Amino acid sequence: MSVTCPISRRNVLRHGGNIVAASALFSILPTMASAAKPVTVGFIYVGPRQDFGWNQSHWDAAKKIAKLDNVKVVEQENVPETAEVEKVMQSMIQLDGAKVIMATSFGYWKSIKKMAKKYPDVLFTHIGAIWKPGDPENVIGYRGYMEEPHYLCGIAAGRMTKSNKIGFIGSKPLYFIFNNCNGFILGARSVNPKVSCNVVITGEWNNPVKEAETTNSLIDQGCDVIIANVDSSKVAIETAERRGVFSCGYHSDCSSLAPKGFLTGAEWNWASAADFVEAWRTGGKYPNLLRGGFKKDMVAISPFGNALPQNVREEILKAKQGFMDDSLKLYKGPLKDNEGKMILNDGQVIDNEDTKFKLGVRFFVEGAIGKTGLN
């Protein structure tokens, strides 16, 4: 006589075995997970990430980082530089489990330092490269030498201008804007010493109306190559295109905005942030402060526009090679500012990675028509 009992000894043993196996598996799982160490990276943007400008250059990096194995990227746009950003960081850390915070605006610096002390197990990055010993070790400051790609844009501008007048629109009277402008002019004058550059500082990061007006007025004054150092040079480039003059981009790839007149552009390459993420999760080494130009692959130039002839492209690539192997120096004597004051004597050379000199730049080089407004 066979009685089928659901809870037979054999069943219990069989299923019990499963339960034991399952629980064993579950107990292993966390260790396996920690071996792979998935990491969530939080990106914080000060404006819209699709702006053909500053924020987009970081979004490009975010997309590259999101492709890494076991990395999840969360993003938040339009976060003002107020107490709000601290709460956004905390919310990302506590609610999303972020272990790396990439805060991509200058004004986040104080908040970054405060939060880094509070969350020592989270890595924070800031794009100002103003970290100094004594600041939290879990903070990285990094930034490219943007004047180098501006020099290359300048070569394009110097070769393409017919009026020998080019235009530079700057946002704020800050050292890196001055350096970018100087790079642009030095590049242009390296191939065409007759070039002069009208410089206008708008005073605002983002004021499309003013940028359009300035572009128009520069073109009315005869400038036929325009570059705009503002949060998004979209308006300036589109205005230049409509007026039939050449333009160069800034921050990110703007080539699609001006199919006819776009020459090339100065771009950031923030993708070295991917190395920071890798180093952080594997316990590897990372720098607290990193600045670099083409040599360290921290800046780039946009794809060449159709208007740019082959020989100029080659000239630009040669200069880029010069920055990469250090044979080309941006600031070298004899160098005068645009008020005739000697900045560097003959034979004086400033190293391309001389951050201290570049931070102190408060002048426009000879050939610039315009004032820093600081004297």
Added chain:
Amino acid sequence: MSNTAFYRSLEAVVINSAAFILTLLAFGVFVSLFGVNPFDVYYILYLGGFATQISIESTLTQAAPLMLTALCTAIPARAGLLVIGGEGALVVGGVATVLVGVWLTDVPFAIGVPMMALAGAAAGGIWIGAAGALRQYRGVNETIATLLMNYIAIATMNHLVSGPMRDFDQVLKASSWSIPDNLMAGALPGLDVHWGLATGVAACVVLYVLMRRTSFGFGVDVLGGNQRAAQMAGLPINKMVILCCFMGGAAAGLAGTMEVIAVHGFASDSLVVGFGYAGILIAFLARQNPLAIILVAILLGGISASGGLLQRRFDLPDATTSVLQGMLFIIVLASNTLYGRMRFLQPKEA
């Protein structure tokens, strides 16, 4: 509580709750157009704004400056003026705070902070008070005046921080000199929210009492109802209008002070982030009632705080929260027409 007062409060609660629920329903329809489940969105709104300690802190941090800037619209509105100059008053308040603060080296916290607060409040108060005076003595429309004064304040501040007041050690940002570190106000005890919150709540409560429980407040209500009648009744209407503008401006100026002493430490374009304009919205949603401003500011703060989480979890655009705020604004204003029209909410005749 008298019968009438009870029904009046009940009416406000019922109408506002209904408006809020209707807003959530409409927003649910909106997000489902993006293929997102509305109930997930409601949960995230709750999670990001109110569910955890960090959510609540985010909400209150957002709400703090808005309470003060809302008063800048609400108090003059009680006297019948439409002032939209909170943004400018905040900026001049912030600049005045820095101008006083940088001289206060070696001054103890307990003396330095009140001095800076006084400077910020006085600057903001005079700024908006001037608009009130222009209206009373020169017939200048206060709405246009305060709107334009916003631009003047922002442009002046930008000029000062890029030139005369600029601190060149701050290489990345055109910003003013910083106030001494020992005068920075930290977080509230037990809650990681800066002191602006306590200041905002206190200002709302004080102004509520002043507006609802004093003869001055009663006079202002008369004035707001009909300026000519108030004049006939012998009220000093010019003084009252200017004083209301001054108090509103002082509140917004204090918001600037708090941004400087609790957040930035210096003046820069980071002061100009729209707190003043958001305050207008809150003042109207709160129907110019200072106590209601506290609640509405927290509600809108919560919406903004959870907006970040909405972006991160569903990849919804940042403007989604603006849509929600816009819906709330329109529906609440539209619901104002229901007051006195629903019979079951009217006081019973005994």
